[in-house]
Amino acid sequence: MSAAPDHRPTFADVSLAERLDKAMPFLLIPILVVLGFFAIGAPSSWLTLTVSGLAMGMMIFIMASGLTLVFGLMDVINFGHGAFVSVGAFVGVSVLIAFGDWTGATSLLLNMSAVFLAVVAAMTVTGALGWVFERVIVKPVYGAHLKQILVTVGGLIVIEQLIHVIWGPDEIFINRPEMLKGAITFAGAAMEKYRLLAVGVGAVLFIVMRMILRRTKIGLIVRAGVENGPMVEALGYRLRMVFVGVFIAGSALAGLGGVMWGLYQEVITAGMGERMMVLVFIVAIIGGLGSVEGAFIGALLVGLLQNYVAFLEPKLALVSNIALMTAILMWRPQGMLPVVKAK
Amino acid sequence: MIVRLISGDTPRSPILTALLVLILTCLAGAPFIFEGVRALDTAARICIFILLVASYDLLLGYTGIVSFAHTMFFGIGAYGVALASTHMGRGFDALLVGSVSGALAAIVLALLIGLFSLRVRAIFFAMITLAVASAVAVLVSQFSNITGGEDGLTYKIPRVLTSANRMGEVMGVKFTGKILNYYLIFVCSLVLFLTLLRIVNSPFGRVLQAIRENDFRAEAIGYRVVWYRTAATCLSAATAALAGSLFAIWLRYVGPDTTLSFEIMLDILLMVVIGGMGTMYGAVLGAVLFVLAQTYLQNLMGAASHATEALPLIPELVDPDRWLMWLGILFVLSVYFFPTGIVGRLRRQRAT
Numbered sequence: 041m042s043a044a045p046d047h048r049p050t051f052a053d054v055s056l057a058e059r060l061d062k063a064m065p066f067l068l069i070p071i072l073v074v075l076g077f078f079a080i081g082a083p084s085s086w087l088t089l090t091v092s093g094l095a096m097g098m099m100i101f102i103m104a105s106g107l108t109l110v111f112g113l114m115d116v117i118n119f120g121h122g123a124f125v126s127v128g129a130f131v132g133v134s135v136l137i138a139f140g141d142w143t144g145a146t147s148l149l150l151n152m153s154a155v156f157l158a159v160v161a162a163m164t165v166t167g168a169l170g171w172v173f174e175r176v177i178v179k180p181v182y183g184a185h186l187k188q189i190l191v192t193v194g195g196l197i198v199i200e201q202l203i204h205v206i207w208g209p210d211e212i213f214i215n216r217p218e219m220l221k222g223a224i225t226f227a228g229a230a231m232e233k234y235r236l237l238a239v240g241v242g243a244v245l246f247i248v249m250r251m252i253l254r255r256t257k258i259g260l261i262v263r264a265g266v267e268n269g270p271m272v273e274a275l276g277y278r279l280r281m282v283f284v285g286v287f288i289a290g291s292a293l294a295g296l297g298g299v300m301w302g303l304y305q306e307v308i309t310a311g312m313g314e315r316m317m318v319l320v321f322i323v324a325i326i327g328g329l330g331s332v333e334g335a336f337i338g339a340l341l342v343g344l345l346q347n348y349v350a351f352l353e354p355k356l357a358l359v360s361n362i363a364l365m366t367a368i369l370m371w372r373p374q375g376m377l378p379v380v381k382a383k
Numbered sequence: 384m385i386v387r388l389i390s391g392d393t394p395r396s397p398i399l400t401a402l403l404v405l406i407l408t409c410l411a412g413a414p415f416i417f418e419g420v421r422a423l424d425t426a427a428r429i430c431i432f433i434l435l436v437a438s439y440d441l442l443l444g445y446t447g448i449v450s451f452a453h454t455m456f457f458g459i460g461a462y463g464v465a466l467a468s469t470h471m472g473r474g475f476d477a478l479l480v481g482s483v484s485g486a487l488a489a490i491v492l493a494l495l496i497g498l499f500s501l502r503v504r505a506i507f508f509a510m511i512t513l514a515v516a517s518a519v520a521v522l523v524s525q526f527s528n529i530t531g532g533e534d535g536l537t538y539k540i541p542r543v544l545t546s547a548n549r550m551g552e553v554m555g556v557k558f559t560g561k562i563l564n565y566y567l568i569f570v571c572s573l574v575l576f577l578t579l580l581r582i583v584n585s586p587f588g589r590v591l592q593a594i595r596e597n598d599f600r601a602e603a604i605g606y607r608v609v610w611y612r613t614a615a616t617c618l619s620a621a622t623a624a625l626a627g628s629l630f631a632i633w634l635r636y637v638g639p640d641t642t643l644s645f646e647i648m649l650d651i652l653l654m655v656v657i658g659g660m661g662t663m664y665g666a667v668l669g670a671v672l673f674v675l676a677q678t679y680l681q682n683l684m685g686a687a688s689h690a691t692e693a694l695p696l697i698p699e700l701v702d703p704d705r706w707l708m709w710l711g712i713l714f715v716l717s718v719y720f721f722p723t724g725i726v727g728r729l730r731r732q733r734a735t
Contacts, residue, residue, distance in 0.1 A: 117506055180719060185506050187718055189449045190656060194715035197649060201708030209704060314645065318517045321510040358521045362514060369499065 065376040069340050076348040087229035089347045095235035097343025098242020099304065103297035103316060104323045104335045105249065106290015112266040112330020112379055114283045116178055117185060120192040121294055121320065122313030123199035124166045124173075128295025129302035129312060130207050132162035133214050136303075143217040151217035155303075162299045163292040169199075170291025174284055196314065203310040211309040214302060238300055245293075246336055253332060262286060266330050266379055322361050326368040328375025337376060388577060390584040394664055396729040403664060406671055410569060414562045415554055421678075427565050427633045429674045430572040431626050436654045437579050437666035438622035443652075444660035445583050446615040447595030451648055452496065452512035455519050456620040458642040459492070460485035460627025462523070462530060465637040468538040475541055482628035486621045493620035497613035520643045535638025540564075544632070568629050575622060580663050582618065591615055595661075649707075650677075653714050659724025668725050673710075681706055 060067075073090060080086045107121045135158040136143055142154035177195045181187040215221075216234055223230040253259035264272045265279050273279050294313075301316065302308040323342055327334025342361055349360040368376060386393065394400040409416060413426035439453050463485025464478055471477040496515060500507040523530045530536065542548055544567065548560030556562075582588055590611050593601045602608045631637050641647075650673060658669020684706055691697045721728055 117509070119509075177715065186443075186447055186449060187722070189506075189509055190652065190718050191715055193649070193652065194711050194718065197711030198708055198715065201705055201711060205705060205708070315517070318514050322514050325507060325510055355522075355525050358518050362518045365511070365514065366499070373502065 065334070065337055068376075069337060069344070072341060072344050072348075076344065079348065079352060084227065084229035085351065087227065088231060089351055090344065091229075091231045091239065092235050093344035093347035094340060095238040095242075095304070095343070096347065097340035098239055098246075099297055099300050100316070100319050100323055100343060101242055101336050101339035102245060102300065103294050104320045104327075104339055105332055106286070106293045107320055108324045108327065108330055108335045109262070109266075109286050109332060110283075110290050111324070113262065113269070113279075113286055114182070115185075116182070117188055118178065118192050119189055119317070120173060120177065120195040120199065121290075122315075122317035123196045124170060124291045124294035125298040125301065125313035125316050126200060126203055126308075126310055127169060127313075128162040128166045128298030129308045130203055130212075130298075130310075131165045131295070132158040132299030133212055133302050133308055134207075135161045136214060136217075137212075143215070146218045148219045151219045154217060155220075159296055159299055162295040166295025166298070167288045167292035170288045170294075171284070173291070174287045178287075200310045200314065207310075211307050213307050216303055216306065220303075234303065238304065241300070249332060258282070258285075319361065322365050326365050326375055328372075328378040330379035331375070331377040334375055334377035334379075390577075390581045392580055392584050392663070396726075396732065398732075399664060399668075399726060399729045403667060406667060413569075414558075414565060415556055423561070423565055425674060425678050427568050429671055430569050431630050431633065432651075432654065432670040432674055433667050434572045434575050434579075434629070435623055435626040436651055436658070436670045437576055437663050438619045438626065439651050440655050440660065440663060440666045441579060441583060441591075441622070442615055442619045443655055444662065444665070445588060445595060446591045446612060447598075448501075448612060448616065449509040450512045450616070450619075451509060451645075452493075452516040452519075453619070453623050453651055454643055454645070454648045455512075455516040456489040456493065456623035457627040457630070457647070458519070458523070458637075458639075459489045460624030461631040461637045461642040462536075462627075463488065463624070464628045464631035465536040465538055466529075468540065469536060473539040473541055478540065478628070478632060481631075482625060485628055486624040489620040489624035490617045493617045494613060497616040498609075501609055501612045501616070516643075516648070517645070520639055520645075523643060524639050531638070533639060535636060535641070537636050540632055540635055564633065568633055571625070571629055575625060576663070576667075579622060583663060587611075587614075592661075646707075653710050655724075656714055657717055657724055659726030659728075660722070662724075662726045665724045665726040672725075676706070676710075 076090065077083070077086050080089065103121070103125055107118060110116055110118055136154055139154040139157065142150040145151065173195060177191055178188065181191050220234045220237065223232045224236070225231075251259075253263055261272060261277055261279075261282055265277075265282060269279055297316075298308075298313065301312065305312075319342060323335055323338040325338075326341070327336070327338035341364060345360050345364055346357050350357040372378070394403055410426055410430060414423055417423070417426070435453070435457060439450075442448050442450055442453075460482065464481035467477040467481030467484070471480065496508075496512060500511040524533050527533075542560070544560045544564040546559045546561040548563070550558045550560075550563075552558065583591070590601065590606050593604075593606070594608055594611055598608050601611075627642060630642065634641065654669035654673045655666060656669075657672065658667065659665025717724065723731070
């Protein structure tokens with residue numbers, strides 16, 4: 041019996057540059073915030089813009105998280121995701137209008153219950169719709185990107201038109217609940233209450249989502265499925281069920297995002313989801329398809345940059361996102377935190 | 384001679400041949416066969432959309448790339464003519480300069496987007512084109528001092544091409560400049576369409592089809608897939624821009640809604656898929672059907688909506704404004720059940 045081979049573990053010295061490279065995506069947000077501070081100059085307007093940028097980013101993240109996970113898990117790209125945003129907004133707003141007494145009252149409890157009911161209704165409807173959508177539209181075209189894109193675009197058109205059939209062709213204006221109107225002044229900067237709420241909800245959701253993905257068994261299966269689907273199936277898990285679950289959850293989150301975005305804009309149209317899709321795609325791409333953390337960072341970057349640029353040079357606001365996407369893709373062609381490996 | 388003109392790509396189905404001949408005859412004789420301004424306008428639209436859809440088919444049907452920026456290229460061509468006509472005054476030189484610079488701009492932009500996104504993954508392309516196209520649409524409506532914003536631009540085209548130019552009667556029809564304009568568009572569309580047909584039936588076109596079927600294998604055989612995909616993108620963008628220029632010459636007006644909106648992109652997708660992906664003739668059938676439906680189906684639906692007024696929900700479902708929904712359903716069904724579209728169906732009928 042020969043002796044065990046020499047085993048000399050080597051501790052490679054990770055250079056600062058390498059560490060920085062790894063942490064860079066996470067550092068981008070603070071860097072952008074600081075840059076924004078110097079570019080804008082006035083601390084109070086900077087604070088206002090940062091809060092609204094974060095609020096916008098959080099809402100985009102809520103809409104994008106489902107899309108990016110669905111892609112990571114099953115290699116399904118859903119161009120109809122925006123339809124859930126619109127449907128969520130319309131359902132939620134209908135509920136809010138139905139509970140007009142509650143939203144009109146100056147009681148925080150009644151206001152929040154109305155919003156809560158609206159959110160629950162919207163998420164239930166969009167979740168169910170997501171399930172139907174997966175069954176009818178997406179399931180027959182697994183594994184064929186071209187057909188997926190075409191079919192889901194078709195689904196988007198049909199759902200958008202059905203919204204017109206049900207709620208009529210005009211946009212609906214909506215008032216925020218009484219207690220969420222107005223702004224708080226802090227250090228000379230006015231911050232809308234609703235935006236603060238959006239930041240809070242988004243942050244909580246991100247943390248919950250991360251906890252589920254990192255700490256629970258189901259999260260483990262989802263992450264493993266993104267990394268190596270066939271292996272997870274070989275171990276006896278029915279990835280399809282997990283996928284349907286993620287699809288439903290993602291659709292419900294899109295619905296939540298729709299309600300929040302509708303209240304943010306105070307007007308909803310059937311085409312709003314379609315327009316949001318542009319931002320959602322940008323976020324999913326720069327974050328790295330399949331990565332929830334990447335989508336989070338991407339969404340905050342997009343939100344902040346758009347608000348800063350809109351303040352400094354209003355006409356370039358939407359182009360700033362394209363510029364950001366270009367820059368990030370030049371730096372990391374697979375997105376900031378790529379998860380799905382060369383599929 | 385005819386077989387050479389269509390690059391040896393015969394319709395391969397008697398019904399399809401008959402339909403194509405019928406369409407060609409109707410379009411060639413449109414001013415004399417049909418009466419009224421609306422019919423001529425529909426015919427011109429059909430010519431332009433056949434070209435536009437055929438150029439999109441080069442990308443989607445032949446190369447297997449989904450782009451959402453095709454209306455952007457269409458719009459670039461249209462705005463090229465509009466801007467040139469506004470700043471250079473009416474004249475054929477303005478039309479020429481506008482068309483050529485529009486096409487060049489489209490090529491450059493397509494090259495940039497292509498090199499950027501096609502390297503990584505083909506699926507990025509769909510998303511990135513969507514983002515870029517929407518950004519361009521927003522830019523056009525914001526820089527209103529150049530582009531006229533939401534109102535668009537109205538400009539003058541050479542007097543020879545307007546209805547003010549009367550050239551006597553031909554076969555009992557007053558031959559005006561408007562009809563001359565129609566023939567300009569008809570001939571340009573026909574020539575460009577035949578060029579596209581030539582391209583897809585060339586060795587280059589075969590490589591594109593190989594990439595569509597199996598890009599990995601095409602790469603392994605030794606074709607540079609990225610290069611071919613980018614070239615296809617550029618060609619299709621340039622043709623789309625030229626179609627846009629023709630559209631601008633015909634309408635004498637450009638605006639974001641008529642040239643850049645996402646709705647037109649959806650229309651193009653529907654036309655390609657319903658007509659048949661991967662054959663140029665599919666573009667012809669798809670565009671003809673769609674434009675006719677767009678123009679005349681809405682009346683029919685209006686009548687249906689009127690007739691079912693007493694019933695619940697149905698009147699709203701068949702409301703003329705909801706015709707896009709029915710097309711959407713048709714679109715999804717055709718992707719599932721007739722992935723080869725009308726042309727594929729007709730051809731298979733003969734084979735069995």
